[in-house]
Amino acid sequence: MSNPPLIENCMTSIDVSIEQVDIKGQYVQLAAPIHLLGQLNISELRAQYLVNAEEGVEQTPLQVGVDEAGRGPLLGSVNVAAAVLPAAWSGLIERQPLKNTPLSILTDSKQLSEKKRDVLYPLVQQHAIGCVVAEIPAAVIDQVNILQATMLGMRLCTEVLLEEIVKHLITDRIETSHTASQMKHHAQIQVLYDGNRCPDLDYAMLDEIGIKKSAIDCQAWVKGDARHTSIAAASILAKVSRDKTMYALDAEHPEYGIAKHKGYPTRAHMEAIGTYGVLTAHRRSFAPVRKALEN
Structure with a gap:
């Protein structure tokens, strides 16, 4: 039996520009806007992660990988990316969930040649359920310091991607109130950050859109881009997108x-x-x- 055709407009673009951020209840005007670009495959998101609670089926945990590129340079943005891979492709790299997939060579971007990263970049975009990349410009890095700029990028990537995901799950044919309740009480979301700390998410905002704090499991993984497929995917997006901005500056x-x-x-x-x-x-x-x- 052939696969059913994808629904029209199954891909939606993410294009957000943030000029102010709420940090612990206080709005901070950024020295320069932070741009976030990405996309979401709505049909695959619904097929893999939306479960009718009445059927008594356990929902597949949604795993978001987050990584950055460019903390050390003296020039340009630090880029942060978040990625959600298909459920069957998510997990520890050592267990080879990517074997015999188009992303089979995916691992820590630093362990791959630039040529391989450039090959993987469009493949990650094509096959990810959802992804988003944030560019935090030098002016913001100077304003808040590089650590806080990186944490801010990780936070914004997570929040923007989750907000987009919930928006499209809730607009499914199932009643809105039923779906929102399902997200609050049944969804389990793992957010895996490369490094030794997690950012402080805006849980009040997430709660308003239907994701309770108890549904989100944030984990920090040292060298996580060599351990988890979703973080490795994010590392490719962050690294290659930053390199593209460097080549533009070089020109x-x-x-x-x-x-x-x-x-x-x-x-x-x-x-x-x-x-x-x-x-x-x-x-x-x-x-x-x-x-x-x-x-």
């Missing part, structure tokens, strides 16, 4: 050699700063850039 400022060093503090990069000065995209709060401005 604007070829004298800085950005395509080679990607903004990291190499000797060639430091010499270029000394010769040509500091760009708008440089992170002025980072010591080498700050010293260059003082000289």
Whole structure:
């Protein structure tokens, strides 16, 4: 029997620009907007993660992987990505859930060549249930520091993706009130962050859209991009999207050699700063850039 055709407009785009954030009840005006871009496969989301509670079927846990790229460079954004893979593809890499899938070579992006990352990037976008990438610009990094900027990116990616997921589950044919109740009481969502800490999510906002705090299990995994498929997928999206912005900057400022060093503090990069000065995209709060401005 052939597979049924996908419903029309099964893919919806995610395009959000955030200029203010609510941090512990206080609105903070960001020094520059944070842009989040992504997509959601509505038909696959409903097919794999929406279960009618009346059938007594246990719902498949929805696993979100989150990772970042670009904490160390002196130049440009830090990029954060979140990804939800098909249920059968989610899990520990060592258990090989990706065997014989289009993402079979997926692992920690740092362990892959740039060529392999570039091959995987569109495949992750094509096969993920949902994904979103946030670019946190240098101005915001300077405003709140690199750790907080990264945590903010992780938080926003998680919230924006979950909000989009819930929106499309609740608009299914099942009664809205029934589905919202189902999300509150039956959904189990694992959010897996690469690193040693989880961001502080806006649980009040999540509760308003139908996700109780008790339904979300946030976990921090050191070197998680080499352990979980969903984090590995997010690592590809974050790394390649950031590289794309670096190549765009290189085209604007070829004298800085950005395509080679990607903004990291190499000797060639430091010499270029000394010769040509500091760009708008440089992170002025980072010591080498700050010293260059003082000289």
